[in-house]
Every structure is written in structure tokens, then in C-alpha cells.
Amino acid sequence: MKSKLLAALVVLSLMSLWGGMALGSTTITAWWTVRKPIMDYSREEVKKFELENPDIKVELVGIPEDAVQQKLLAGALAKAEGPDIVYIDENVFKVMVNAEVLQPIPQEVYTEEQIIEMYGPKVTMYKLDGKYYGFPNGDMAAVLFYNPEMLKDYGYSPLDIPDTWDEFIVVAQKMTDLSKDIQGFPIRGREGSMWNALLFQNGGFLFRNGKEAMFADKPAIDAFQFLQDIYDKYKVSSRTSLSANEAFGQGKAPFVYNWTWWIGSMLTSYPDTPFGTRVLPTPTGNPPYGSYGPSMGLFVSSVDPAKKEDVWEFYKFITSPDFQLGWSMLRGLIPARIEARKPEIFGKNPYRALAEAVEGGIPYSFYPDEIGKLILGTMVDKIMEGAPIAETVRETEEEVNKILQRRSEDCFIFGQEWYKAQKG
Structure with missing residues (x-):
């Protein structure tokens, strides 16, 4: 009896060990x-x-x-x-x-x-x-997403996508029909990020010396003006229709600006919508293409x-x-x-453009949320709602500079001086 009990205890102990x-x-x-x-x-x-x-x-x-x-x-x-x-x-x-x-x-x-x-x-x-x-x-970057099927419907191929913004806007206008909810180049919800890319393309930077914002400089102001023109002058995007991501994902826009993190979202959230990527158009057709990080x-x-x-x-x-x-x-x-x-x-689509965008881009700076909210929330939202550009950027610049003075140690700033040093 004792031997059977001992054997049972051994088995239970082993089971407990194996289970653990x-x-x-x-x-x-x-x-x-x-x-x-x-x-x-x-x-x-x-x-x-x-x-x-x-x-x-x-x-x-x-x-x-x-x-x-x-x-x-x-x-x-x-x-x-x-x-x-x-x-x-x-x-x-x-x-x-x-x-x-x-x-x-x-x-x-x-x-x-x-x-x-x-x-x-x-x-x-x-x-x-x-x-x-x-x-x-890894590194991600801002790129242009395109729908090859929509391009084909209008007689274009991905190779026909222009390298300059002026020529690109003409193509986007031909593919816009707001009465049918088709936006040639929707930007709603992407304005803040796109402003940063345009700022770099215009030869500007977010920061000087790591402790001073450059939002009121001409490249930054010109970038905001272009965003407003996309809505009001060129009329290829709508402030009241689907957001940029929704419009493109649902096949109601041939192009959209986004960072490459959205590749995964397209593959899983919009698996039936074909897409490719290429570097962003620029004012000259040459780098810098925008931001990467x-x-x-x-x-x-x-x-x-x-x-x-x-x-x-x-x-x-x-x-x-x-x-x-x-x-x-x-x-x-x-x-x-x-x-x-x-x-x-x-080396293939949709990732090929990513390497080119990183190689020809400017690194994005990283800063605490309170700065991000001022830039992407307060400043961008106000301007997109019609606030005066010059006055709004100056006000935001002053607020951000105050934060930079006390929180510079919490930032990774790749500013004007850093970029010039890297380029030799």
C-alpha cells in the first residue's frame, strides 16, 4: 500500500513539474x-x-x-x-x-x-x-500612394505620375469629381504631416540650433499656403467628404500622401484596393522628398x-x-x-519607393507630446480652418520655443545645423 502511495506521489510530482x-x-x-x-x-x-x-x-x-x-x-x-x-x-x-x-x-x-x-x-x-x-x-518615410486601376481608367500609368507638384496637380484635377465624392488628391487628416514634408522640400527646417523653432520662416508659410490651395484653389480635396485615408482605401481617390507605416493598414484593412508607392512630387522634381524617421x-x-x-x-x-x-x-x-x-x-513595390525616400529625405525630429500637440493640433488645425497663416505660426513658434528651453533634453532634434553637418 505504501509503495503504491509513494508511486502515486511521484507521478503527481512529475505531472506537476511537466505541467509547470x-x-x-x-x-x-x-x-x-x-x-x-x-x-x-x-x-x-x-x-x-x-x-x-x-x-x-x-x-x-x-x-x-x-x-x-x-x-x-x-x-x-x-x-x-x-x-x-x-x-x-x-x-x-x-x-x-x-x-x-x-x-x-x-x-x-x-x-x-x-x-x-x-x-x-x-x-x-x-x-x-x-x-x-x-x-x-527600421526607417519609415513619407511617400505618395497611388491606385494603378484608377490611373488606368483615366489613361495613365504609374510612370506617368509627374515629379513636380505643378504638373501633379493638373493630373489630380483631371481625376477629381467632387459631385461623385471622387477626390483627386485628398489631404484631410494628413495636413500636419504633409506640411512637414513640404517645409523640407521648400528648403526649410523645423528647428534651428536644437532650441529654436522655424515655423515663421518663408518655407513653412509657403507650405501652409500650398495646403490651403489644394482645397480652395485647385479643389482636388474636400474638407467635408471622406478623410484622405478613407477615400484612398475605399477606391475613391487615385492618390494620397502618407507615411509608409500605412502599407500594413492597406494590406489588412483594404485588401481589395490595389496600390503602389512612389516618392513624393517636389517643387523642382528633385530631392529632398520630405521626411523620414x-x-x-x-x-x-x-x-x-x-x-x-x-x-x-x-x-x-x-x-x-x-x-x-x-x-x-x-x-x-x-x-x-x-x-x-x-x-x-x-527592392519591389510597395517598398521600393521607401528606400529612395529615405535616401533623399530629411530625418524627422522627435519631441514631447506637448510640442506635437501645438504643431499638429493647435497650429495646423487653426490654419486649415482659415486662421491667418503668418500670425498663427508666430504664436505657435513662441510657445514651442518656451517648451524647448525647458525640455531640450527630452528631444531628438535634427535641425538645420545637424543636416548641413551631415552633408559636409
């Missing part, structure tokens, strides 16, 4: 992007990681990007309510580092020599106080000593070339990992 292994003896919590294509892809990839690491379980929790910042800065880590891995927006990268809520990458995970070999020398711009905290997933990024935010090794093992998985390749395709990025830049993928 199956469920994962370490649970890693990752606050993830809420973008559905990326979340769906990541969940499938995590299953592969868990099969290879049966003692580790990963919980992906979708958290809106603004909520991530609020929760972490409100002390979620100190309260043991925070994640082990976190996805954060590039605009708050320095804010998070300065708030000491991100962990530097240990030498035993990646040495600096390995990091530069994996990402190239440009990665050193993300080295802060001698430490790497994480890397971009890194898409940050996955970081380790809290390392419990009991699961430190497992957390960094998962971090290596999500920064691997294979994982980054799939992520980049859905996010509309050129992968930051050199090994993931497959020419058979990124």
Missing part, C-alpha cells in the same frame, strides 16, 4: 502596440519562441502608446504593475531614458561591436550617456533578477533579423537590422 514547464515557469509581460496587423503577427511569432523555450511564457498586452508613457511615468514599475518589455513611440524615447524606466543593454546580450555590425554606424546616434537602450525597428522600438523596462536571463533571451528574439523582417513588412519600414533588408522584398 508547459505553462511556463517564467512569465514575461510585454506591453505591445495595439496595431492589429503587428499584434496578430507578433502573437504567431511568440508561439514559435515559446516552443523553443518551453519554460518561458510571454503575455502580449496591447496598450495605446500614449497610455504606455503615462503608466510608466506614473510609477507602474515601482508598483510592480509594469511590463518586462515595452513598445514605445519614438517621440518619447529620450523622455523614457531620462525618467530611468528603460534598462540599458548589457554587454553579455550585445556588445557595441555586435550592435554596429548588426545595424551599421548610424545606430550610434541612439547611444545615450555611453549606453544603448534599444534600437529602431525611425520607428522605435522595443525595450526592456524592468528586469526581475529571477527572470533576467529569460527577459533578455526574449529581447534577442524580437530584435532578430527574422522577427524584424516580418514586423517591417507590416509596418512599412526598411529594417534597421542590415541582415533583414531582403532585396527581393524591399
